[in-house]
Amino acid sequence: MYMFKYILKRLGLMLFTFSIIFVMCFVLIKLLPIPVNVMPGQDPLIVYKTLEGRGWIMNIVEGENGVWHYDRVPIFKQLGIYLIRIFRDGDFGIATTYGEYMNQNLWDVFVSHLPPTILINIYSSLIGVPIGIGLGILAALKKNKWQDQLINVVIILLISIPGIVLSLLLQYFICFKLRWFPLTMETSNDYFSWPVFKSMLPAVFALCLGSIAGYARYTRAELSEVLTSEFMLLARTKGLTKKQAIMRHAMRNSMVVIFPSILGEFISVLSGSLVIEKMFAINGVGGLYLNAITFQDYDFFMLLSAFYTLVGLTAGIVIDISYGIIDPRIRMGAR
Amino acid sequence: MDMKNINNIPLEKLRLANRSDTSHDKKLETKPLTYMQDAFRRFCKNKGAVVGGIVISFLVLFALLAPLFTPFQPIYNDQTYAFAAPKNKIFYNLGIDFWDGCREKEGVGYVAYLKDLALGLETGREVIKDGEVEIDENGNYNYRYDTYYGVGFGKYKIISKEEYEAIQAYQNETGRQVLYPIVKYSDRPTQEKNKYDANIYYVTENPKAQTIRPKLDKDGNIQVNYWKYEEGEKSGLRADYNSLRIEGEDGVQENGKTYYYAYGRKVDGGIEVRTEYYEYYIYQHTQVKKDGITEPVFWFGTTSTGKDIFACLSYGARFSFVFAIIVAVVNLVVGVIWGSISGYYGGKIDLAMERFCEILGSVPTMIVITLLKYHMGTTSQVIVLLIAFFATGWIGMAGRTRMQFYRFKNQEYVLTARTLGARDRRIMFKHIFPNAIGTLVTSCALVIPSMIYSETSLSYLGIINLESGNTTSVGTLIAAGQQSLMKDGSAYITFFPCAFLVLLMLSFNLFGNGLRDAFNPSLRGTEG
Numbered sequence: 001m002y003m004f005k006y007i008l009k010r011l012g013l014m015l016f017t018f019s020i021i022f023v024m025c026f027v028l029i030k031l032l033p034i035p036v037n038v039m040p041g042q043d044p045l046i047v048y049k050t051l052e053g054r055g056w057i058m059n060i061v062e063g064e065n066g067v068w069h070y071d072r073v074p075i076f077k078q079l080g081i082y083l084i085r086i087f088r089d090g091d092f093g094i095a096t097t098y099g100e101y102m103n104q105n106l107w108d109v110f111v112s113h114l115p116p117t118i119l120i121n122i123y124s125s126l127i128g129v130p131i132g133i134g135l136g137i138l139a140a141l142k143k144n145k146w147q148d149q150l151i152n153v154v155i156i157l158l159i160s161i162p163g164i165v166l167s168l169l170l171q172y173f174i175c176f177k178l179r180w181f182p183l184t185m186e187t188s189n190d191y192f193s194w195p196v197f198k199s200m201l202p203a204v205f206a207l208c209l210g211s212i213a214g215y216a217r218y219t220r221a222e223l224s225e226v227l228t229s230e231f232m233l234l235a236r237t238k239g240l241t242k243k244q245a246i247m248r249h250a251m252r253n254s255m256v257v258i259f260p261s262i263l264g265e266f267i268s269v270l271s272g273s274l275v276i277e278k279m280f281a282i283n284g285v286g287g288l289y290l291n292a293i294t295f296q297d298y299d300f301f302m303l304l305s306a307f308y309t310l311v312g313l314t315a316g317i318v319i320d321i322s323y324g325i326i327d328p329r330i331r332m333g334a335r
Numbered sequence: 336m337d338m339k340n341i342n343n344i345p346l347e348k349l350r351l352a353n354r355s356d357t358s359h360d361k362k363l364e365t366k367p368l369t370y371m372q373d374a375f376r377r378f379c380k381n382k383g384a385v386v387g388g389i390v391i392s393f394l395v396l397f398a399l400l401a402p403l404f405t406p407f408q409p410i411y412n413d414q415t416y417a418f419a420a421p422k423n424k425i426f427y428n429l430g431i432d433f434w435d436g437c438r439e440k441e442g443v444g445y446v447a448y449l450k451d452l453a454l455g456l457e458t459g460r461e462v463i464k465d466g467e468v469e470i471d472e473n474g475n476y477n478y479r480y481d482t483y484y485g486v487g488f489g490k491y492k493i494i495s496k497e498e499y500e501a502i503q504a505y506q507n508e509t510g511r512q513v514l515y516p517i518v519k520y521s522d523r524p525t526q527e528k529n530k531y532d533a534n535i536y537y538v539t540e541n542p543k544a545q546t547i548r549p550k551l552d553k554d555g556n557i558q559v560n561y562w563k564y565e566e567g568e569k570s571g572l573r574a575d576y577n578s579l580r581i582e583g584e585d586g587v588q589e590n591g592k593t594y595y596y597a598y599g600r601k602v603d604g605g606i607e608v609r610t611e612y613y614e615y616y617i618y619q620h621t622q623v624k625k626d627g628i629t630e631p632v633f634w635f636g637t638t639s640t641g642k643d644i645f646a647c648l649s650y651g652a653r654f655s656f657v658f659a660i661i662v663a664v665v666n667l668v669v670g671v672i673w674g675s676i677s678g679y680y681g682g683k684i685d686l687a688m689e690r691f692c693e694i695l696g697s698v699p700t701m702i703v704i705t706l707l708k709y710h711m712g713t714t715s716q717v718i719v720l721l722i723a724f725f726a727t728g729w730i731g732m733a734g735r736t737r738m739q740f741y742r743f744k745n746q747e748y749v750l751t752a753r754t755l756g757a758r759d760r761r762i763m764f765k766h767i768f769p770n771a772i773g774t775l776v777t778s779c780a781l782v783i784p785s786m787i788y789s790e791t792s793l794s795y796l797g798i799i800n801l802e803s804g805n806t807t808s809v810g811t812l813i814a815a816g817q818q819s820l821m822k823d824g825s826a827y828i829t830f831f832p833c834a835f836l837v838l839l840m841l842s843f844n845l846f847g848n849g850l851r852d853a854f855n856p857s858l859r860g861t862e863g
Contacts, residue, residue, distance in 0.1 A: 017693065017694050017697055020694050021694065021697065021698050024698075025702065025706065028706050028709075028710070029706070029709070031710075032709055032710065156841070156844065156845070157841070159844065160837070160840045160841040160843075160844045160845075161837050161840065161841070162788050162791065162792075162836055162837070162840055163792075164788075164791060164792055164795055164813065164836075165813075165833045165836055165837055168813070168817060168820065168829060168833065169833075171820075172820055172826065172829075176820070176821055183821070274701070274792070274796055275792050275795060275796065278795070278796060279817070289701070290796060290797070290798070293705050293708070293798060294797075296709065301705065305699070305702040305705075308699050308701070308702065309697065309698065309699060309702070312697060312699060313697055316697075
């Protein structure tokens with residue numbers, strides 16, 4: 001029962017945090033000057049009326065010399081309008097500024113850019129997690145032998161070399177010098193066809209190196225700690241072989257810490273990496289975010305920052321709760 | 336002696352081992368170690384950490400001292416010397432095929448090869464290094480191409496009459512040939528792009544063609560196409576010239592007549608000349624600008640906009656270090672104060688402060704930076720970055736301090752101090768806080784590289800642009816380098832900033848891990 005209560009409490013807190021951040025972002029955004037972009041040859045009135053329709057401004061009056069005067073709708077009224085539209089119509093607004101997505105429905109644009117981001121992250125997790133855990137186990141079992149030292153060096157290198165440099169190296173050598181893969185991702189919506197899949201691979205490799213290093217380090221530390229604990233000695237004394245003892249006792253115990261972070265990783269596949277998406281020209285959410293920054297598209301920014309914040313918060317909460325579910329010894333929220 | 340009779344030893348045979356009847360503990364002969372000394376000893380045992388520390392000090396020295404050794408600055412740029420390869424005078428003079436300002440040209444066609452060859456012939460420079468050329472099976476040419484001398488003449492340059500005189504005076508004084516004979520306007524190729532290309536000084540096979548192919552004489556030599564005039568011949572277009580001549584003082588003898596070459600053509604706005612850019616550059620910087628640059632030698636090469644990478648990297652590194660240290664110190668101070676209050680008083684205060692940290696901590700850094708950038712778009716980007724890193728950075732420090740306070744605040748010695756009448760402030764900062772120093776120093780050491788890394792990513796993404804005036808950053812350099820990475824022989828532009836970043840991150844990580852192990856021996860191994 002306390003588990004259920006704990007989860008409810010965590011969810012409530014998460015919603016609280018999320019709404020504070022959301023309102024804060026909204027207010028800060030609405031304090032900025034409204035970008036009015038009148039296309040050449042367009043009647044300014046249309047643009048102002050659109051803004052009025054979106055619930056941003058009111059009382060539009062045309063002054064002298066083509067100067068337009070208007071009053072801003074109070075910010076919290078705007079927030080109300082914004083929220084009502086989201087919950088009643090699922091309408092997150094339209095792209096208001098210059099750029100590729102001018103006058104398109106934000107939600108549709110957003111959803112159409114999700115698949116590449118999610119795909120490359122899922123592929124990278126599928127490659128990175130097993131390799132990382134495998135290397136970690138190997139290192140822990142061969143502690144202080146040459147295998148362990150080699151793996152340690154690799155881990156330190158992968159952790160220390162910034163992702164940006166690793167992806168540059170990958171792009172330079174396997175895409176440019178060896179020409180095994182295309183330099184950037186193909187622009188096609190057919191994500192499961194071979195050429196598109198192949199063009200995604202460099203980005204996947206670049207992404208998975210980081211998680212390999214992270215999981216290897218984590219697994220090695222956890223497993224080598226479990227291996228030295230007393231119940232392992234007991235397991236061996238009561239007659240289990242080394243293999244049995246490791247598989248049945250050590251692995252399970254070390255997974256208590258590792259499994260939640262795998263869950264967390266699969267939640268955060270949604271957010272992806274801005275740097276890698278830019279470098280390999282992945283047509284994903286990261287590009288949209290950068291676009292929103294460059295063109296000062298405030299509605300777009302609101303949608304994307306809400307998304308990123310939500311993903312981050314959810315990943316955190318899932319990790320915490322899964323600890324309690326996996327390991328009965330950890331009693332969440334118990335006093 | 337028989338053990339059975341041990342009780343039967345006569346008393347008078349027993350003697351005291353020591354004269355005195357009390358025995359003292361021996362005085363310790365080893366010196367007592369303080370916590371810091373002990374930590375230092377443990378740190379020195381960790382070889383990786385020591386190496387990391389040495390590399391860090393080298394990088395810091397590079398950032399501090401390198402600007403003193405180069406006359407170039409990040410603000411300097413020279414489009415003509417864009418993509419100049421790294422060059423070191425020592426390597427160049429020794430004739431080693433490395434770091435000599437050359438790059439391999441492979442599969443060069445015949446015409447392009449002739450152009451490089453002709454340039455070398457006219458100026459006497461080794462445009463093709465050592466004149467070594469390999470011809471492959473396709474009839475293409477492979478050779479080492481000097482990126483400095485290969486610039487040649489560039490375009491025809493129009494200079495003022497005063498500058499024309501000044502260059503002649505400079506030539507007379509130093510004996511260096513800056514001005515070269517020009518080609519008569521009507522003798523030049525007709526295509527617009529070739530007409531003003533000052534590298535074409537030879538007779539061409541087809542002046543109307545897009546690609547200019549030199550017309551060779553029967554011995555296979557290039558024929559010069561200079562504007563020559565007979566002694567005493569008058570021309571309103573020719574500018575007078577009284578300085579070094581490549582044909583010698585006596586002119587050229589042809590058909591029994593003496594000809595001289597023309598070195599300047601009068602045009603609107605000045606005199607059109609052909610200047611060898613290498614010499615002209617030296618003249619410009621030593622005589623006109625006087626900015627300490629004596630020769631175009633770029634140790635780490637130049638970027639696609641002709642900026643000196645060595646200068647940019649060292650100034651950028653200096654900026655990164657100073658910036659990271661400032662942010663780390665501010666974060667440390669605020670985090671420690673916040674964490675101490677929150678941890679020491681506990682209860683409702685702690686709960687409120689924790690909740691605040693939690694909410695602030697869940698805002699992605701990217702969003703903070705974007706909001707700041709929207710609001711402070713016109714102010715300096717450095718300040719935007721500073722505030723953004725501060726806004727999210729101190730939370731970690733606060734958390735660590737708070738944890739230490741929770742661990743120590745209920746210990747007996749704290750109770751003793753309180754009983755003896757110590758105030759809260761004294762207990763907090765004199766009795767509890769010193770326990771947290773080790774952890775905090777370590778996290779500071781690990782925060783610095785992560786900050787430099789974030790700055791790099793943000794510059795790369797184009798969200799932050801620190802390149803203004805005389806400041807630049809490593810991230811800006813990498814971002815600029817990536818754009819020209821796929822150009823042949825330009826990988827060095829990305830190589831140097833990347834190498835710097837990798838060395839920095841690697842050594843800081845090793846150093847930080849070493850510090851952590853040294854300060855908290857019990858943590859060893861749990862985090863790798």
